[in-house]
Amino acid sequence: MPSALPDGEAAPRDGSLPLSALSDLADNSFGVYVHVPFCLTRCGYCDFNTYTDLGGLQDSYAETVVREIRLARQVLGDVPPVQTVFVGGGTPTLLPSRDLAAVLRAIDDELGLAPGAEVTTEANPDSVDARSLAGLREAGFTRVSFGMQSAVPHVLAALDRTHTPGRPEQAVAEARAAGFEQVSLDLIYGAPGESDADWQVSLDAALAAAPTHVSAYALIVEEGTKLGRQVARGEVPMPDDDVLADRYLMAEQALATLGWYEVSNWGEPCRHNMAYWQGGNWWGAGPGAHSHVGGVRWWNAKHPSAYAQRLAEGSPAQARERLTAEDRRVERVLLELRLREGLPLDVLNPEGLRAAAGHRDAGLLEAPAYATGRAVLTLRGRLLADAVVRDLVD
Numbered sequence: 564m565p566s567a568l569p570d571g572e573a574a575p576r577d578g579s580l581p582l583s584a585l586s587d588l589a590d591n592s593f594g595v596y597v598h599v600p601f602c603l604t605r606c607g608y609c610d611f612n613t614y615t616d617l618g619g620l621q622d623s624y625a626e627t628v629v630r631e632i633r634l635a636r637q638v639l640g641d642v643p644p645v646q647t648v649f650v651g652g653g654t655p656t657l658l659p660s661r662d663l664a665a666v667l668r669a670i671d672d673e674l675g676l677a678p679g680a681e682v683t684t685e686a687n688p689d690s691v692d693a694r695s696l697a698g699l700r701e702a703g704f705t706r707v708s709f710g711m712q713s714a715v716p717h718v719l720a721a722l723d724r725t726h727t728p729g730r731p732e733q734a735v736a737e738a739r740a741a742g743f744e745q746v747s748l749d750l751i752y753g754a755p756g757e758s759d760a761d762w763q764v765s766l767d768a769a770l771a772a773a774p775t776h777v778s779a780y781a782l783i784v785e786e787g788t789k790l791g792r793q794v795a796r797g798e799v800p801m802p803d804d805d806v807l808a809d810r811y812l813m814a815e816q817a818l819a820t821l822g823w824y825e826v827s828n829w830g831e832p833c834r835h836n837m838a839y840w841q842g843g844n845w846w847g848a849g850p851g852a853h854s855h856v857g858g859v860r861w862w863n864a865k866h867p868s869a870y871a872q873r874l875a876e877g878s879p880a881q882a883r884e885r886l887t888a889e890d891r892r893v894e895r896v897l898l899e900l901r902l903r904e905g906l907p908l909d910v911l912n913p914e915g916l917r918a919a920a921g922h923r924d925a926g927l928l929e930a931p932a933y934a935t936g937r938a939v940l941t942l943r944g945r946l947l948a949d950a951v952v953r954d955l956v957d
Contacts, residue, residue: 587857
């Protein structure tokens with residue numbers, strides 16, 4: 564089963580927000596996330612909120628999301644122009660291009676897209692073709708992110724991916740031909756049976772496709788997934804931390820020409836994700852989607868049918884939480900330290916400052932950046948990022 568939503572406090576049935584949260588809108592970037600929860604098959608490692616057999620709901624899904632976009636306009640009132648839109652999933656491109664176009668048109672009509680807005684959709688390489696990509700570009704999408712994961716057949720099989728090796732590279736070429744200037748590839752390392760040589764093949768294939776952005780994530784075994792059950796039964800081994808560290812170093816060496824900007828991301832930054840990491844505001848539409856405005860975070864009902872029912876009665880929000888100043892400070896440490904530009908040292912409390920000095924001396928934080936008042940991870944620090952973050956938060 565997908566991971567559970569947090570409890571939180573009851574969300575108002577009309578979706579209303581405190582005036583203090585709304586007053587934050589004018590001073591921060593604003594984005595929209597749209598969750599499309601449909602997949603043809605469910606990958607064994609995936610714990611996202613996705614479903615494989617909801618044909619009736621899928622057919623009317625775009626209309627449902629448009630209703631939530633209209634609700635967003637009612638709740639938020641005047642908002643700054645939308646700087647970024649990210650359509651994720653699931654596999655958004657299982658919906659026809661015209662449906663995704665209708666959702667984007669509603670965002671523009673109700674909230675207003677800023678000139679030069681970044682508009683991204685995720686896609687599986689085998690869920691698009693030259694024609695659908697051309698339709699998405701014509702509709703106003705500016706960026707596409709393909710789930711490549713690997714270029715090696717037995718690794719793709721271990722991950723339950725359905726595309727064939729070579730298809731992601733072809734999809735990148737089709738996206739370029741359709742007019743997409745920004746194209747991203749997502750990779751996963753540490754799959755059962757993957758060797759260093761396999762990982763190098765995937766890195767080489769990704770670079771040969773000439774994307775503008777590459778994400779490389781270590782495989783995480785989530786409880787309740789098919790992979791989690793296989794590991795629990797001893798059928799496949801848990802990914803080895805030392806192996807994962809070596810694979811990360813291989814990724815850094817291969818992707819260095821693109822340049823890292825976040826621990827797991829290289830190339831031209833995704834502006835939408837940067838807004839998450841930098842505490843921006845966004846409205847998340849769709850089942851299970853999270854939103855954040857001015858220190859209030861809320862999340863929608865998880866199942867598509869429950870989401871649609873709640874939306875028909877008012878707001879689809881299931882619960883919310885109000886972040887304190889300390890909550891927001893801690894989240895800055897958790898997220899901004901992962902960025903290439905790092906974290907201002909003045910965000911840290913005295914204990915965190917002492918820990919930062921120790922990590923600088925240990926070579927985990929860049930000494931020149933520290934001297935200018937910022938905590939920036941070194942390459943070794945990136946390998947130990949979770950531990951460094953924990954120490955700076957304490």
